[in-house]
Amino acid sequence: MASIGNMHEDETGGRRTTKSVYEAILGGIRAGRWLPGGKLPSVREMGELMNVHRLTALKAYRQLADEGLVEAKYKSGYYVKTHEARAREPSLETEWDYKARSLYVNRSRLSDIHRQQVDYQMSEALIDPNLLPNAYLSNYVKQVFDLYPRVLSTYSTVLGDAELREKLGGFFLAKHGISVHPDELLITTGSQQAIDLVSRALAKPGDKALIERPTYSPAIDAFQQQGIALLPVTITPEGYDLDEVERLMKTERPRLFYMNPTYQNPTGYTVPAMQRKRLVELAERYQCLLVEDDVYHDIYFGGPPPPPLFYYDTEGYVLYIRSFSKYVAPGLRISVLAARPALMEAIAPVKALSDNGTPLLNQKIFQHYFFSKRLQEHVAKLRTALELRKTAMESSLSDTGWQWASPNGGLNLWVRLPDHLSVEELLRRALSRSLAFVPGSICDPLGGMNDWIRLSYSYLNETNIAEGIRRLVDIAEEIRSEH
Ligand SMILES: Cc1ncc(COP(=O)(O)O)c(C=O)c1O
Known part of the structure; x- marks a missing residue:
């Protein structure tokens, strides 16, 4: 959906319906355009903003009020409800439903920010489509239809196409020296689905899980939706405090530890090989599963990263998630x-319930493209292009006094702002000027880290990165000068 300020028509070009006005207001609230406790535009103003009759705006406000998301104040207008006010209200829903829904409302801010169409997109860790060889990829689509004329009339198996799993088994052996049987591999629709499946198959409400602080925020949501209590493991410039990890494993007995140890999102941090070995030993000792999310493994600058934790695992405590979604073809997902057989037995039925198998066509196109020489050439070029963009962002930030640790791979900079600067205010103004980034609090399982932001350098070219950062710094300066 386009940003509210500049969109007056829905995607079909027609006038907006109540539903789309409702969604646009909700999107604005979640993205921080209107803050909890703040006043919303009057019914007339909202009507003008959306180019609808004021009655349509009124109906949308009423629906939001019925759902407890905004409140009408007598003779004053509509206000965004605070989280506290919402939590105080009696509900007909069960406690569990309420938790799940309020969680969605609080947390899905990330996708709301991503949904805003802005000129300077630094919020989404997404690779610029211009850096992917689209024309070349479409050749593989044609090839697949020739090779498998029935591909569209066939289901995949739940685990995924046997030929692809066989080839990926060979890939793990050749690349990492990891021996994995095709039946220990499950093809998923993005690593996001893998995280969701793990959260549903391997833990139950009330279980505890360790999670990095900060982390990839949809993982926080996925585990919390299942009622899993999250225990944060802080990432410092030296990495994890492994004694603390051991203490937590020993005293709290977490079921699993969700981690993104290679070019971590958002910090860019990579856990060194020695720590990887020790983590696997701890997992075995305390019977805590390690969910290793390795989406950025191939996006390195300089040398490749250490082997995955999965490589060190002999007892089956590591579940390894390797995504090819971002840099091969995001459209294929x-x-x-x-995972070793005992874990796979628990996960596969959940995948079956979820979608009965990832679309076969996508798997076949991926297979033919991924194992081609062209892909290898492309990845090498892509690394160089991304590193140039990272350098462009770092040099644009160099005079600001903002702090970050330069990552050796991945797509993001994790930046600390000066203490006095309100990130929420920065975001609100940035969005209204067509610029997006991720506020650090979204990445924190404890909802803090208010001085941090995540800036992705993968989507904009160098010129736009320089301009985007210049504008962001100007907004920060404007806020500073007002206080
Ligand atoms: C750490 C991490 N895990 C998982 C994902 C989801 O990726 P996918 O496109 O494979 O679902 C992302 C995407 O940004 C990520 O950063």
């Missing part, structure tokens, strides 16, 4: 989850 192909990722693989590797």
Whole structure:
């Protein structure tokens, strides 16, 4: 959906319906355009903003009020409800439903930010489509239809196409020296689905899980939706405090530890090989599963990263998620989850319930493209292009006094702002000027880290990165000068 300020028509070009006005207001609230406790535009103003009759705006406000998301104040207008006010209200829903729904309302801010169409998109860790060889990829689409004329009339198996799993087994052996049987591999629709499946199959409400602080925020949501209590493991410039990890494993007995140890999102941090070995030993000792989310493994600058934790695992405590979604073809959404048979037995039925198998066509196109020489050439070029963009962002930030640790791979900079600057205010103004980034609090399982932001350098070219950062710094300066 386009940003509210500049969109007056829905996607079909027609006038907006109540539903789309409702969604646009909700999107604005979640993205921080209107803050909890703040006043919303009057019914007339909202009507003008959306180019609808004021009655349509009124109906949308009423629906939001019925759902407890906004409140009408007598003779004053509509206000965004605070989280506290919402939590105080009696509800007919069960406590569990309420938790799940309020969680969605609080947390889905990330996708709301991503949904805003802005000129300077630094919020989404997404690779610029201009950096992917689209024309070449379409050749593989044609090839697949020639090779498998029935591909569109066939289901995949739940685990995924046997030929692809076989080939990926060979890939793990050749690339990492990891021996994994094709039946220990499950093709998923992005690593996002793999995380969701793990959260549903391997833990139950009330279980505890360790999670990095900060982390990839949809993982926080996925585990919390299942009623899993999250225990944060802080990432410092030296990495995890492994004694603390051991203490938590020993005293709290977490069921699993969700981690993104290679070019971590958002910090860019990579856990060194020695720590990887020790983590696997701890997992075995305390019977805590390690969910290793390895989406950025191939996006390195300089040398490649250490082997995955999965490589060190002999007892089956590591579940390894390797996504090819971002840098091969995001439109295909192909990722693989590797797990030893006892765990796979629990996960596969959940995948069956979820979608009965990732679309076969996507798997076949991926297979033919991924194992081609062209892909290897492309990845090498892509690394160089991304590193140039990272450098462009870092040099644009160099005079600001803002702080970050330069990552050796991945797509993001994790930046600390000066203490006095309100990130929420920065975001609100940035969005209204067509610029987006991720506020750090979204990445924090404890909802803090208010001085941090995540800036992705993968989507904009160098010129736009320089301009985007210049504008962001100007807004920060404007806020500073007002206080
Ligand atoms: C750490 C991490 N895990 C998982 C994902 C989801 O990726 P996919 O496109 O494979 O679903 C992302 C995407 O940004 C990510 O950063």
